[in-house]
């Protein structure tokens with residue numbers, strides 16, 4: 001290992017920088033991918049130690065400006081995670097002949113490159129899971145040598161890893177980090193989806209979008225599973241901090257100083273009368289560098305935007321001041337998982353009991369409403 005094992009971000013900057021491919025990302029019993037050095041191959045060049053974001057200094061920036069915004073594109077507003085800002089940024093870069101890198105959550109769980117607008121579709125929505133990005137750092141560095149504009153959107157640890165790996169300022173690179181609540185290994189989600197769909201083939205998973213805070217699984221655009229966040233085992237375990245990777249509980253990026261040109265997230269602390277009282281999903285945008293500010297100006301014509309005080313963003317968003325809290329049974333979950341697998345480990349931690357109680361409560365609340373609606377209809381028809 002290059003950094004202490006329990007602090008490793010799984011960012012894979014070391015994997016990408018190794019000139020003789022002596023480092024591989026090896027999966028452990030929790031589905032985490034940690035670097036493994038082949039000591040027979042290693043030439044002791046020390047490059048991995050020099051770029052690891054855990055053991056080297058990170059360049060934190062105080063945000064210059066704060067905005068509340070949403071995209072003017074109605075279709076994007078329905079299908080994006082919050083205000084559709086990431087998609088609006090991606091479109092701007094692609095229309096200028098550039099390329100956007102983002103996370104995809106189909107059967108692949110990976111980062112890819114979009115070179116046309118349709119390629120951005122797969123990036124839309126928040127995927128509440130760790131999606132490895134280390135496979136594409138080398139491609140980004142290669143593409144940066146051309147004059148193409150490049151946009152990289154990812155979690156703060158992924159942005160920081162990329163910046164350490166490329167090692168110098170590139171005028172044609174814009175980095176955008178998401179305010180992040182933590183990310184579980186994707187093996188957990190994979191096991192959960194297999195369980196709830198009884199092993200059916202799936203090609204898309206969403207957590208946000210038109211059905212906000214629902215875990216929805218699709219096969220060829222047809223819904224094969226959909227549950228509200230507190231009725232679903234995986235979603236509940238994610239939101240209550242049971243299943244994050246270890247470094248997420250002490251995440252160094254969960255602070256107001258940022259590492260990328262721009263930061264985006266949900267604007268939960270926004271007063272109701274802001275943005276002319278708009279009731280839909282709203283994004284917070286923190287502009288952290290002059291490069292970010294210049295780029296943002298070019299996107300503004302496609303957005304509805306309002307300058308806001310940064311204290312509003314902080315007041316509604318815990319992850320701008322401290323990392324996600326650890327669930328009291330998190331250590332227990334780690335003990336159960338290797339022996340029992342994801343479903344049984346959740347069950348033993350009491351999560352599935354909680355979701356079942358919520359399902360029953362929601363059903364009990366739904367039936368009286370249904371009866372009242374029917375009685376009202378009957379009254380209308382007779383009177």
Ligand SMILES: Cc1cc2nc3c(=O)[nH]c(=O)nc-3n(C[C@H](O)[C@H](O)[C@H](O)COP(=O)(O)OP(=O)(O)OC[C@H]3O[C@@H](n4cnc5c(N)ncnc54)[C@H](O)[C@@H]3O)c2cc1C
Pocket residue numbers: 079080081082083084085086087088101102103104123124125126127128129130131153154155178179180181182183264265266267283317319
């Ligand atoms: C794991 C996670 C936790 C989050 N926690 C918070 C939070 O606590 N507070 C908050 O304000 N906001 C949080 N967000 C951010 C928020 O949910 C939205 O993603 C963000 O506001 C962008 O919305 P959008 O409509 O502009 O993005 P869209 O236009 O819908 O595009 C989504 C963008 O996010 C990227 N992305 C999605 N999932 C991942 C992933 N797992 N890893 C890397 N990149 C990804 C996509 O590649 C794409 O570029 C979180 C996001 C994620 C992925």
